[in-house]
Structures are given as C-alpha cells and as structure tokens.
Amino acid sequence: MALLHREQFDEMARHGCTMPECKHENHEPVIFINSRCHTGAQAEISYEDEDKLRLYCGKCNKYIADVAIKEAKGYKRCHINSPLQISYREGSGILKIECRECQALLTELEVA
DSSP, rough: OOOOOHHHHHHHEEEEEEEETOOOOSSSSSEEEOSSSTTTEEEEEEEEEEEOOOOEEEEOOOOOEEEEEEEOOOOOSSSSSSEEEEEEEEEEEEEEEEETTTTEEEEEEBBB
C-alpha cells in the first residue's frame, strides 16, 4: 500500500488539478482526491494511526492511498450525508478536508 508524503503531493500538484469536469481555470496548482473506481465520487478518510490517514472510496470502500500526517485531528461534519472534498495545494504541506455541500473547512492536516 502506498504511503504518500509531502514530496509526492507537491509533485502531483505540479501536474495539475484532478477534479473531474474541472476546466482548470482560476485556481493555483491544487489536486482534489478522488477515487479511480468511481470518478467524481466522494473520498472518505479514517485514521489508521496517529500519524497515518487512510483515503478510500466513499461509494465502494476501495482503498485509494495512505497519507503520512504529523498529527491526527478530530473534526465534525456539518452535513452528515455530504461527501468530503479533500484537496492539497502545491507547497502548502496541508491536506484540507472540506464539506463538499457547503465548502465548510472541517480540518487541515499537516502532511509529513
């Protein structure tokens, strides 16, 4: 299983946005985490350890990747049934977890 670190996220972000149907206008180098099995479907997260975050498809639970993080942080969802929007901006070192329905920031995790 892949364990992604900050260097890998920065490299992916340099290659551009991965959001399906995005026209790639008006945003800096950023990636949005989506599953390969259900393109555009929600990605979900779970903490595997204090320093490891697991990303998986919210539709079929298929593994996407593990992310090395500096510290697990709790968060509360504002819209329980809404998918998460998970993004990373090149050079930021931060994985942002937002509500896809209202765009509220749920938490920010520092990538190791």
